[in-house]
Amino acid sequence: xxxxxxFRKPTSIQVIMFKVLVALLPAVAAYVWLLGAGILVNVALAxxxxxxxxxxxxxxxxxxxxxxxxxxxxxxxAWLIALTFPPLSPWWLTVxxxxxxxxxxxxxxxxxGQNPFNPAMAAFAVMIVAFPALMSQWPSVGHPLDFSxxxxxxxxxxxELDAITGxxxxxxxxxxxxxxxxxxxxxxxxxxxxxxxxxxxxGWELIVLxxxxxxxxxxxxxxxxxxxxxxxxxVLGAIAGIFHLASPEHFASPLFHLASxxxxxxxxxxxxxxxxxxxxxxxxxxxxxxxxxxTWIIRSFGAYPDGVAFSVLLMNILVPLIDMYTQPPIFxxxxxxxxx
Amino acid sequence: xxxxxxxxxxxxxxxxxxxxxxxxxxxRRLPLSSRLTIPxxxxxxASARPRVLVGQKVLKGECLAEAQGNISAxxxxxxxxxxxxxxxxxxxxxxxxxxxxxxLEPDGEDRWTEPDxxxxxxxxxxxxxxxKVAEAGVVGLGGATFxxxxxxxxxxxSKVDTLIINGSxxxxxxSCDDRLMRDRAxxxxxxxxxxxxxTGAREARVGIEDNKPEAIKAMFDAARGFGQIRIMPVPAxxxxxxxxQLIVELTGRExxxxxxxxxxxxxxxxxxxxxxxxxxxxLGRPLVSRLMTLNGGAMAYPGNYEVPIGTxxxxxxxxxxxxxxxxxxxxMGGPMMxxxxxxxxxxxxxxxxxxxxxTAAEVEEVESRHCIRCGTCIRACPMGLMPLEMAAHIRxxxxxxxxxxxxxxxxxxxCCAYVCPSRIPLVQYFYHAKGELSARERSKLRQEATRKMxxxxxxxxxxxxxxxxxxxxxxxxxxxxxxxAAAKQPGAGVxx
Numbered sequence: 001x002x003x004x005x006x007f008r009k010p011t012s013i014q015v016i017m018f019k020v021l022v023a024l025l026p027a028v029a030a031y032v033w034l035l036g037a038g039i040l041v042n043v044a045l046a047x048x049x050x051x052x053x054x055x056x057x058x059x060x061x062x063x064x065x066x067x068x069x070x071x072x073x074x075x076x077x078a079w080l081i082a083l084t085f086p087p088l089s090p091w092w093l094t095v096x097x098x099x100x101x102x103x104x105x106x107x108x109x110x111x112x113g114q115n116p117f118n119p120a121m122a123a124f125a126v127m128i129v130a131f132p133a134l135m136s137q138w139p140s141v142g143h144p145l146d147f148s149x150x151x152x153x154x155x156x157x158x159x160e161l162d163a164i165t166g167x168x169x170x171x172x173x174x175x176x177x178x179x180x181x182x183x184x185x186x187x188x189x190x191x192x193x194x195x196x197x198x199x200x201x202x203g204w205e206l207i208v209l210x211x212x213x214x215x216x217x218x219x220x221x222x223x224x225x226x227x228x229x230x231x232x233x234x235v236l237g238a239i240a241g242i243f244h245l246a247s248p249e250h251f252a253s254p255l256f257h258l259a260s261x262x263x264x265x266x267x268x269x270x271x272x273x274x275x276x277x278x279x280x281x282x283x284x285x286x287x288x289x290x291x292x293x294x295t296w297i298i299r300s301f302g303a304y305p306d307g308v309a310f311s312v313l314l315m316n317i318l319v320p321l322i323d324m325y326t327q328p329p330i331f332x333x334x335x336x337x338x339x340x
Numbered sequence: 341x342x343x344x345x346x347x348x349x350x351x352x353x354x355x356x357x358x359x360x361x362x363x364x365x366x367x368r369r370l371p372l373s374s375r376l377t378i379p380x381x382x383x384x385x386a387s388a389r390p391r392v393l394v395g396q397k398v399l400k401g402e403c404l405a406e407a408q409g410n411i412s413a414x415x416x417x418x419x420x421x422x423x424x425x426x427x428x429x430x431x432x433x434x435x436x437x438x439x440x441x442x443x444l445e446p447d448g449e450d451r452w453t454e455p456d457x458x459x460x461x462x463x464x465x466x467x468x469x470x471x472k473v474a475e476a477g478v479v480g481l482g483g484a485t486f487x488x489x490x491x492x493x494x495x496x497x498s499k500v501d502t503l504i505i506n507g508s509x510x511x512x513x514x515s516c517d518d519r520l521m522r523d524r525a526x527x528x529x530x531x532x533x534x535x536x537x538x539t540g541a542r543e544a545r546v547g548i549e550d551n552k553p554e555a556i557k558a559m560f561d562a563a564r565g566f567g568q569i570r571i572m573p574v575p576a577x578x579x580x581x582x583x584x585q586l587i588v589e590l591t592g593r594e595x596x597x598x599x600x601x602x603x604x605x606x607x608x609x610x611x612x613x614x615x616x617x618x619x620x621x622x623l624g625r626p627l628v629s630r631l632m633t634l635n636g637g638a639m640a641y642p643g644n645y646e647v648p649i650g651t652x653x654x655x656x657x658x659x660x661x662x663x664x665x666x667x668x669x670x671x672m673g674g675p676m677m678x679x680x681x682x683x684x685x686x687x688x689x690x691x692x693x694x695x696x697x698x699t700a701a702e703v704e705e706v707e708s709r710h711c712i713r714c715g716t717c718i719r720a721c722p723m724g725l726m727p728l729e730m731a732a733h734i735r736x737x738x739x740x741x742x743x744x745x746x747x748x749x750x751x752x753x754x755c756c757a758y759v760c761p762s763r764i765p766l767v768q769y770f771y772h773a774k775g776e777l778s779a780r781e782r783s784k785l786r787q788e789a790t791r792k793m794x795x796x797x798x799x800x801x802x803x804x805x806x807x808x809x810x811x812x813x814x815x816x817x818x819x820x821x822x823x824x825a826a827a828k829q830p831g832a833g834v835x836x
Contacts, residue, residue, distance in 0.1 A: 003768040005754035006698070007355060007512060007675035011761045013712055067707070113710030113762070225719075226347055279715035279728060323729065330746040331584060331723040332597035 013112070016223055017072030023218045024079055024269065027210030034206060035087055035139055038150030042094050043082040045154075049098040050078035057107035073112045077101050080120035080269060084262060084309070085127070086138050088153045093134055097123040117316045118276045124309040136305070138168045169204070170261045171305035173252060208264045215268025227284035228277065229267040233258055235292035243300070251300060262308035263295070270308065276316045283319075283326035291315045351585070351722035352577040353755045355512045355676070357551055362635045363515030365643035367523060370659045372446045376418055376650035377429050378404060379441045382689040383479040384486045385411030390442060396423045399453040401626050404442045407474070413487040414477045416626040418648035421446040432653070432672055432689060436682035444650065455624030466496055466538045469621060473538070476620030477627045477690075482506055482581065482610030483673060485691040488617065491607060495539030498602040503544040504590055505532055507559070507611040508574060508581035510549060511674025514694045516631040517611050519644040521548065521555035524615060525562035531614030532569055534621050539607055543568045545590045546611070551576040578676060579753040583608045585722050597749055612693075633694030634660050637702050638667035647688055653695055654684035667697035676754045709762040717756035717766065723749050727756035727766045734773045739780070742773055750774070 031039040054074040058065045081098050101119035109115040128135040139145075145153070218224045236257055243251035257263060262270070271277055271288055278287035291311045298307025381387030388405035392398060398417040405415040424445045428438035461469050474489030495503075505528075509517040521528060532544045546563070548556050550573045559571045574580055574589050584595050586608065593604045601608055612630065619625045629648045634641065634657070641661040653670065657663060670681040672692055688695070717727035725746045733742040750770045757766040 003765055003771065004678060004752070005676045005758050005767065006669065006671055006678065006680070006696075006703070007758065008704070008706075008763065009353070009355065009759050011759070012706070012763070013709060013761050016712075016714070016761055067709075071709070073712075111710065113712045274712050274714035277713075279713050279718055280726065281719070284715075323726075327726060327745070328718065328724045330597065330725060330749055332595055332599075332749065333746075 013071045013073065017076050019218060019221055019223050020076050020269065021072065021079060023214030023223075024083065024211075026213045027083065027207050027265070028079075030207040030210040031083070031087060034204075036145060036150055037147050038145070038154060039082065039087045041151060041154050042085065042087060042089065043079060045091055045094050046078035046082040046098045047075055049095045050074040050081075050102050053099050053102040054107065057103055058111075061107065061111070063111070068111065071112060074102055074106075077106065077119045080265075081123055083265065084120060084124050086135060088137070088139055088150060089134060091154050093127060093131060097127045100126055113275055115275060116319070118270060118273050118312050121270060121309040121312045121316075125313055128304065128309070136168070136171060138171075168261065168305060169256070170299060174299075174305045205259055208259050211264040211268055215264070218268060218272075224268065224272040225281070225284070227281055228271045228288040231285045231288035232267040232271055232292045233263070235289040236263060236296055239293060239296045257296065257299070261299070261306035266291070266295070266308040266312065270312055271315075276312075276319065278319050278322045278326070280323055280326045280328055282328070283322045286322050286326060287315050287319065290318065350577065351720065351724070351755075352579060353720050353758050354576070355578055355758065357512045357576070358635070359513065359515045359518065359551070362513075362633060362642035362644065363518050363552075367519055367631065367644045367646055368641075368660070369646050370648075370651070370656065372419055372448065372450065372648070373651050373655035373659060374446070375424075375652070375655075376421075376444045376446065376648060377441045377652065377687045378415055378418065378444060378650035379429070379431070379439050379687060379689055380405050380415060381439060382415065382485060382649070382691065383413045384484065385409065385413070385490075387440065388412060388415045390426050390440075392423045392426075392442065394423055394426060397421070397447075398423060398444070399451055401453045401455075401628060403626075404444075407477075407487075411487055411490055413479050413489075414475065414626075415442070415649075416477055416628050417444060418628040418650050419444070419446045420449050420451040430682060430686050432679070432681060432686035432692070434680045434682060441650075441687070452625075457624040458621050461534060461621050462537055466492075466540065469534060469538045470496075472621050473617055476616070476625070478613065478616045478620050479627070479690050480610055481612030481616060481630060481690065481693075483677070483691055483693060485689075488609070488613055491609070492535060492538045494600075494602050495541065495607040499605065500539050500541045500602055500607045501543075501605045502591055502607075503532070503535055503539060503541040504583075504587060504601075504606055504608040505544055505546040505611055505614055506581055506583075506586055506608055507546055507548040507552075507555065508586060509552070510576070510578045510581040511676055511678075511693070512578070513635045513696055514633045514674050515635075516633045516644050516693050518552045518555050519633075520615055520631050521552070521611055522558050525555075525558040527618045528559070528611050528614045529562050529566060529569060530622060531616070531618035533566065534617050535609060535614060536568060541607065543570065545569075546571045547574045547580070547586050547590050548572070549574055549576040549580055578755065578758075579722055579751070582722060582751055582753060584751075627690060630690065630692070632656075632688060632692055633696075635694060636667070636671075636696040637699040638663050638665045638697035640664040647692075649690055650687045652685055652687055653681060656688060656695060657684065657697070663697060665699045668700040668703045669698045671696040671698070676758065677752065706763045708764045711762055711764060714761060716759045716761065720755040720759045722753060722755060723751060725750060727770075730773075731764060731766050731769045734769045739773050739777050743777060747773055747777070 051069060051074055055065050055069055058068055078098055081101060085094055085097060101123035105117055105119040105122040106115045215229060219226060237254040240254040240257040244253045271291055278284050294311030294314055295307040298310055386409035389408045390405045392404050400417055400420045402417045403414050404417050407414045422445045423442055425443040429441045431437050431439040458464055458472055470489045470492045478488040479485040480488060507517055507521055536544055546559060556573050563569045563571050572590055579585060583601055587601060587606050588594055591606060595601050595604050616627050629646055631644050632647045633644050640663060645660060647656055670684060671678045672681050672695060673679060675696060711728050713728060721727055730742040730745050730747055752767055754767050
């Protein structure tokens with residue numbers, strides 16, 4: 001390279017991706033603590049599948065394999081899939097989801113940096129549409145199976161899960177409120193269901209705290225900026241708060257929304273995916289606010305219990321538009337945005 | 341405070357500055373090299389016209405070449421000796437293109453001409469002082485090398501009220517301005533007062549990055565008693581030394597994109613330039629040498645040196661004690677905006693702030709990757725541009741779209757490329773696109789001119805044909821009228 005600058009900040013994509021993986025560790029640890037080591041099997045499965053799928057696609061596309069494979073981006077996608085899919089999903093569900101993410105959503109669009117959609121969320125959306133029952137079997141916290149039983153569930157495909165799985169709090173709330181056939185209130189739904197804990201799902205609060213901790217560390221490390229997480233959580237909390245105040249028996253509290261489902265993971269790890277999110281400071285605020293609004297709408301009125309994946313994908317579509325209209329003011333131009 | 345910083349978004353970057361230990365070493369003077377090659381174009385504007393002949397003996401400070409045109413600067417002999425050649429040499433630029441230079445063989449006596457001093461410059465007219473500055477060949481020593489006298493005259497014309505003196509020295513590795521402020525603060529302030537007098541500005545604000553506490557203290561001490569000069573520490577952040585950024589920092593005024601600093605009542609000059617003005621006016625000494633930093637892992641004796649203009653980089657390094665390791669890359673200027681040198685047989689010039697020699701380990705060639713749209717470059721850009729979007733347009737050859745995003749406002753500071761985790765050579769893209777755009781603009785103008793001339797020619801031919809036809813028709817009509825008249829009055833025709 002024969003052009004200035006001749007001096008670069010010691011950073012790389014690899015370092016960024018590695019930090020994201022490190023930031024996910026507290027939540028992974030919480031998973032293991034609460035639900036047993038089964039999640040690690042899924043993390044490993046997804047990681048191996050992602051690396052193999054990426055390597056195969058790079059070979060087919062005639063790209064150098066080692067430099068691209070070692071950038072760590074496939075691993076981040078894999079971990080996010082393992083953490084958003086139910087922890088005791090059968091192995092083929094995780095493998096199929098990961099392959100879809102890496103092969104179709106990422107590599108077929110041109111590899112890292114070229115994909116308009118978040119690969120992990122696209123995989124989640126496809127799988128929940130294709131296998132709604134399997135994607136909704138979340139183990140209850142409190143009586144974890146031993147590791148060999150979990151391994152059997154993941155690898156053996158024996159799906160007698162009802163004894164140990166239950167609906168997630170978001171799912172229970174949705175079903176309770178809208179499908180019981182007679183008018184009910186949030187209080188009655190929550191009182192009768194052991195899935196609900198202090199803030200979100202029982203025990204799941206710890207995992208949410210894990211994401212929060214990792215996310216704040218990413219912010220401190222300047223891997224992400226405050227714009228997306230703050231805007232997402234604030235807007236989600238605000239909308240939920242307004243409706244909760246107006247009708248507390250039909251709309252869940254802001255705390256419940258923030259602490260359940262993929263809200264915290266989405267705020268710090270998924271919406272902040274640089275490739276598929278807005279890049280300008282104001283654009284990030286718009287992008288995250290839009291995702292928060294969609295999440296709340298889907299959760300409250302939609303057919304699926306959680307709305308983070310769908311709202312992320314919907315907002316991904318809008319990114320070029322958002323970036324275009326949120327260009328920062330150019331120095332020395334009275335009005336920001338495009339030059340005349 | 342560190343916590344709150346996470347919410348702030350500043351333009352610019354915080355590279356490790358690598359200024360010390362070189363900045364703390366006292367200035368060293370080099371023995372004269374055996375040959376000086378002094379380029380005739382060391383400034384923005386028309387190159388100087390030689391006024392010496394080969395074989396002629398000159399004294400130190402004697403004019404070798406005079407300014408020609410409105411924007412130009414003369415060149416003076418950096419030492420006494422004999423002119424041995426006037427011809428083309430390799431330019432100190434990555435292109436390695438040839439440029440005209442006077443080659444001088446020093447006689448070793450280093451004898452000055454009689455200094456021509458303005459005894460009381462403050463009683464002279466601003467024009468007289470500016471003329472003195474012009475005659476001394478003083479140009480902007482911050483790197484822009486714009487002839488200083490032209491700038492000072494511009495200040496007088498456009499009613500500048502504030503003089504900004506740039507002592508920020510934001511480029512990593514360089515410390516010549518730092519050293520100059522520590523050692524010669526009084527001379528710099530004398531130059532600043534002369535500039536105030538010449539431009540008619542009310543006050544001067546000296547911006548110094550806060551990573552130079554010794555310089556700040558020296559300047560504070562020297563400025564005591566001069567009410568119209570304020571020493572203002574600024575946060576160390578690259579590119580704080582860029583004119584427009586420093587003006588905002590020190591005055592809050594934002595120079596509009598299509599205007600010059602003088603249009604908002606400000607003029608920016610480097611501390612080195614102020615020092616050169618002092619030397620020119622108070623001591624009658626033209627600009628023939630300057631402080632330069634020698635730095636980088638491959639230099640045996642990093643530090644600051646007083647170097648005669650025209651010294652070859654190879655001589656400079658050798659006289660300083662040579663390399664300590666094989667240099668993998670030689671850079672003239674700072675690492676953020678400097679130029680790679682084609683080789684070391686090129687001379688240092690008035691705009692040279694330093695020579696850096698990096699070892700292979702410091703050069704670290706990494707292949708660039710796809711953009712991951714992290715937006716770090718947007719936060720870093722001091723001009724508020726979107727480097728990633730501009731680069732995407734340029735890759736697809738949509739240069740006009742890149743221009744719409746503000747490509748022409750890019751100052752090539754390199755912040756975007758510095759922070760890019762994908763190691764994309766963004767500045768290279770922008771240089772390419774700017775060059776290509778102006779080439780297209782030129783060829784468009786040329787085409788338009790050609791088309792216009794062709795159209796004018798066609799118009800002229802048409803007009804001539806039309807006029808010819810009209811005349812022919814008129815004549816024909818006259819003839820026919822005459823014929824008809826003759827036929828009507830045959831007798832009259834015969835009689836006539």
